[in-house]
Amino acid sequence: MTSSTDFYLADRLLTDEARALRDRARDFAETHVRPVAREAWEQGEFPRELVPRLGEIGIAGGLVDAHGEAITCYEAALAYTKRREQFGNPLASFQLVQAKLVEMLEGITTTQLLLIQLGRLRDSGEMTPGMSALAKRHATAMARSAAATARELLGGHGILQDNEVMRHLCDLEGVYTYEGTFAINTLIVGREITGIGAFA
Ligand SMILES: Cc1cc2nc3c(=O)[nH]c(=O)nc-3n(C[C@H](O)[C@H](O)[C@H](O)COP(=O)(O)OP(=O)(O)OC[C@H]3O[C@@H](n4cnc5c(N)ncnc54)[C@H](O)[C@@H]3O)c2cc1C
Numbered sequence: 317m318t319s320s321t322d323f324y325l326a327d328r329l330l331t332d333e334a335r336a337l338r339d340r341a342r343d344f345a346e347t348h349v350r351p352v353a354r355e356a357w358e359q360g361e362f363p364r365e366l367v368p369r370l371g372e373i374g375i376a377g378g379l380v381d382a383h384g385e386a387i388t389c390y391e392a393a394l395a396y397t398k399r400r401e402q403f404g405n406p407l408a409s410f411q412l413v414q415a416k417l418v419e420m421l422e423g424i425t426t427t428q429l430l431l432i433q434l435g436r437l438r439d440s441g442e443m444t445p446g447m448s449a450l451a452k453r454h455a456t457a458m459a460r461s462a463a464a465t466a467r468e469l470l471g472g473h474g475i476l477q478d479n480e481v482m483r484h485l486c487d488l489e490g491v492y493t494y495e496g497t498f499a500i501n502t503l504i505v506g507r508e509i510t511g512i513g514a515f516a
Pocket of ligand 1: 490491493494495496497498499500514515516
């Protein structure tokens, strides 16, 4: 089924194998992760029992996490702004709000297309460190920005712990760093396109 964030019908670009993996990952997240995520986050403990199960379905990776978190934040912001009325109208009817929603969808969509191609290049053995670093740089910055925008669009509700957005925003701060950091990924791409390392 096409999701609300598949704006360019990227589902059609996937092979049957990739689509099956995507569906297994979604099912895993809904069945095993979502029910325990909030409690684990509040207690500051990682649900270790999920690790072997993740291994069984053959999926892991910060970029996938970041992208999924951006989508969750976008969907929460879209639902909230359509539901919430201020000044006699839904928030989603205001131009400034629509501009923010469009920016989030734009970031999610460009990342989605980029990651599909990156995966293909990896499978064919043609992925370079620069290609990987550029995707990490883009995906983590986009997700971090989307979560912050969603937090803003939810107003005070975006701060509350009973809402997922603030949790994703906190998680994405970690992802932004542990994927190699924005600065270092930039330097890896810079070295590949110029032939000059600018690390020191
Ligand atoms: C939640 C989380 C989970 C992690 N999990 C793992 C893990 O499983 N395995 C693992 O090995 N590591 C893990 N890490 C560590 C992570 O890889 C490092 O935090 C990351 O690589 C940055 O290193 P650092 O923290 O030592 O930052 P520092 O090296 O102290 O850098 C600080 C800042 O300076 C910037 N900087 C550094 N050098 C330059 C330069 N030449 N030019 C411009 N800016 C520069 C960096 O980009 C960064 O923003 C994790 C980190 C976090 C936050």
